Amino acid sequence: MIETRDLWVRFGPVAAVRGLSLRAESGGWTALIGPNGAGKTSALRALAGLVPFDGEVRIEEQDARKLGRRALARLVAFVPQKPETPPELTVSEYVLLGRTPHISYLGGEGKRDRDAATRALRRLELEEFAQRPLGSLSGGELQRTVLARALAQEARVLLLDEPTTSLDLGRQQLVLELVDELRQDGLTVVTTMHDLTLAGQYAEHIVLLDGGSVVAEGAPAEVLSAPNVAAHYGANVRVIEDEHGVFVVPVRR
Numbered sequence: 403m404i405e406t407r408d409l410w411v412r413f414g415p416v417a418a419v420r421g422l423s424l425r426a427e428s429g430g431w432t433a434l435i436g437p438n439g440a441g442k443t444s445a446l447r448a449l450a451g452l453v454p455f456d457g458e459v460r461i462e463e464q465d466a467r468k469l470g471r472r473a474l475a476r477l478v479a480f481v482p483q484k485p486e487t488p489p490e491l492t493v494s495e496y497v498l499l500g501r502t503p504h505i506s507y508l509g510g511e512g513k514r515d516r517d518a519a520t521r522a523l524r525r526l527e528l529e530e531f532a533q534r535p536l537g538s539l540s541g542g543e544l545q546r547t548v549l550a551r552a553l554a555q556e557a558r559v560l561l562l563d564e565p566t567t568s569l570d571l572g573r574q575q576l577v578l579e580l581v582d583e584l585r586q587d588g589l590t591v592v593t594t595m596h597d598l599t600l601a602g603q604y605a606e607h608i609v610l611l612d613g614g615s616v617v618a619e620g621a622p623a624e625v626l627s628a629p630n631v632a633a634h635y636g637a638n639v640r641v642i643e644d645e646h647g648v649f650v651v652p653v654r655r
Contacts, residue, residue, distance in 0.1 A: 489537025
């Protein structure tokens with residue numbers, strides 16, 4: 403569904419991403435992990451067409467560079483770590499903004515756009531909040547609203563940059579379970595994740611970056627090993643695997 407080949411992202415003389423090649427399959431969940439400055443967000447923004455890059459990004463076998471911004475936005479929805487959420491907008495108004503790529507420059511939203519926004523509100527159980535201003539929402543409610551806007555976009559690929567940042571444990575679980583449910587419709591999910599245990603429980607494929615390069619990739623149990631975490635995070639951990647996934651537990655030195 404989305405693939406990179408020898409992807410490089412440079413900011414002046416500094417290469418934030420070095421030769422990244424990955425393939426995220428339809429309906430799958432790929433997590434980019436790594437220490438601070440590893441290049442995770444830069445890679446995700448390149449997939450969304452938001453930063454210049456060298457190499458190749460292909461979405462549904464199409465060269466992303468040959469797609470216009472609006473065409474790309476119909477295929478890929480990007481949720482940044484800190485999205486713009488004007489406090490005066492209502493939830494329904496904000497979610498409807500997800501239809502922007504489908505609306506002509508001189509046109510307005512039509513029935514199809516309003517229906518898509520309504521479905522997104524219903525899917526994320528936000529109908530009762532539809533007329534609430536964004537500034538009145540809790541952190542978890544706001545995160546669900548941001549996801550609803552992305553869902554209303556009706557893209558086939560969902561890119562999430564640290565989707566659980568600043569959320570408490572219960573809301574982290576709620577958001578990730580919602581994202582996991584969306585994959586049932588064939589949505590491809592690519593996320594950056596800071597919490598290794600959450601990555602080990604939800605992602606099917608993990609790519610470990612360090613210094614902008616891939617240093618390990620594969621299933622969670624293959625990548626989230628104590629030696630890998632020690633080598634690339636400088637952390638002493640114990641790794642536990644059971645039927646629910648992989649758990650990475652810090653251990654005092």
